[in-house]
Amino acid sequence: MLTISQLASYAGVTVRAVRHYHAKGLLPEPExxxxxxxxxxxxAVVALIRIRxxxxxxxxxxxxxxxxxxDADEFAGAVEDIxxxxxxxxxxxxRHRERISQLAAGxxxxxxxxxxAYLSRMRELGFRQQVIDIERDSWIMxxxxxxxxxxxxxxxxxxxxxxxxxxKLYLDFGDLVDxxxxxxxxxxxxxxxxxxxxxxxxxxxxxxxxxxxxxxLVALLDAAFIESFPCAPRLLELLQERGWTGWTNIRxxxx
Numbered sequence: 001m002l003t004i005s006q007l008a009s010y011a012g013v014t015v016r017a018v019r020h021y022h023a024k025g026l027l028p029e030p031e032x033x034x035x036x037x038x039x040x041x042x043x044a045v046v047a048l049i050r051i052r053x054x055x056x057x058x059x060x061x062x063x064x065x066x067x068x069x070x071d072a073d074e075f076a077g078a079v080e081d082i083x084x085x086x087x088x089x090x091x092x093x094x095r096h097r098e099r100i101s102q103l104a105a106g107x108x109x110x111x112x113x114x115x116x117a118y119l120s121r122m123r124e125l126g127f128r129q130q131v132i133d134i135e136r137d138s139w140i141m142x143x144x145x146x147x148x149x150x151x152x153x154x155x156x157x158x159x160x161x162x163x164x165x166x167x168k169l170y171l172d173f174g175d176l177v178d179x180x181x182x183x184x185x186x187x188x189x190x191x192x193x194x195x196x197x198x199x200x201x202x203x204x205x206x207x208x209x210x211x212x213x214x215x216x217l218v219a220l221l222d223a224a225f226i227e228s229f230p231c232a233p234r235l236l237e238l239l240q241e242r243g244w245t246g247w248t249n250i251r252x253x254x255x
Contacts, residue, residue, distance in 0.1 A: 001039035001040065001041060002039065002040045002041070002044070002045070003037060003038075003039065003040075004018055004019075004038060004040065006040075007040040007044055007045060007048060008048075010045045010048075010049075011045060011048040011049045011052055012049075012052060013048065013052050017052075018048065021048070021051055024061055025065065026051050026061065026064055026065055026068070027044065027047055027048055027051060028044070028047075030044070047068070050068060051064055051068070054067055054068075058082070058086055059082055060082075063078065063082060066078060067079070110140045110143065110144065111136070111139060111140060111143060112143055112147075112150050112151065112154070114150065114151050114154035114155070114158075115136075115139040115143060115150065115154055117158075118135075118139075118154055118157055118158055118161070119132055119135065119136055121158070121161060122135065122161065125161070125167065125171070126171065127170065127171065127174055128174035128175070128177055130174070130177045130178075130228065130229070131170065131173070131174045131177060133228075134224065134225060134228045134229075137224060138221050138224060138225075138248075139154075141217065141220065141221065141224075142213065142217070142221075145214070145217055146212065146213070146217075149212055153212070153213075165196060166196060169189070169192055169193060169196060172189060172192075173189060176189065176229075176231055177228075177229050177231075178230070179230065179231045180230055180231065181230065181231055181233065181234035182234075183231060186231060186234055186235055186238060187238055189235070190235060190238035190239055190241075190242060191242070193239060193244075194239060194242035194243070194244055197244055197250055201252065213248065213249065218246070218248045218249045221247075221248040222246065222247050222248050225247050225248070232247075240253065
């Protein structure tokens with residue numbers, strides 16, 4: 001007769017595992033002898049080895065009892081079912097691995113591929129990291145709130161960044177991300193921004209412009225812009241003096 005330690009050693013498991021199998025009802029727990037110890041016989045060794053073998057093969061403990069009591073046909077059917085479940089889990093884990101790999105660059109977290117490509121293009125064009133960061137965070141919020149429209153909105157952003165005049169404005173703004181509100185370059189930049197917006201408004205005259213982003217999200221994006229750049233409040237004030245309000249959704253001030 002064997003002690004629990006000897007039983008565990010014969011089966012190649014830990015004493016803790018034996019007790020766990022007892023608790024799960026997989027391995028009968030013998031009565032204590034007159035010395036107060038539980039003693040195990042050869043059948044317990046065989047049963048424990050079978051349990052360990054099934055568990056090592058990936059069989060959930062909830063199914064082990066079923067397999068131990070199954071006949072040949074039932075055993076084969078149960079194993080086939082478990083194998084099918086394992087294949088599903090493997091495919092799911094593979095998808096997780098692919099996703100983790102995509103996240104290695106950082107930008108892919110919570111962003112659609114179009115947005116990741118846009119941020120990569122900004123880097124190619126020499127944008128400051130602070131500007132890229134606020135764009136990334138803004139598009140994380142937009143994609144979460146408007147997943148079905150993110151691709152169309154990103155197509156607009158891709159076109160905008162390839163517009164040489166607008167791109168130069170963005171790049172020049174990037175040079176001012178750390179400047180203070182009294183920086184003498186801000187009025188000139190505001191003039192250029194207002195001139196560009198005015199030209200775009202003239203070009204789009206007669207065309208109804210739909211704003212797909214909700215007012216609440218626009219306010220949140222504008223707040224993030226203001227919090228990110230010390231000069232932002234002053235820049236918005238200068239744009240208001242030139243007849244325009246807002247940042248995410250710039251619009252003419254009603255006269």
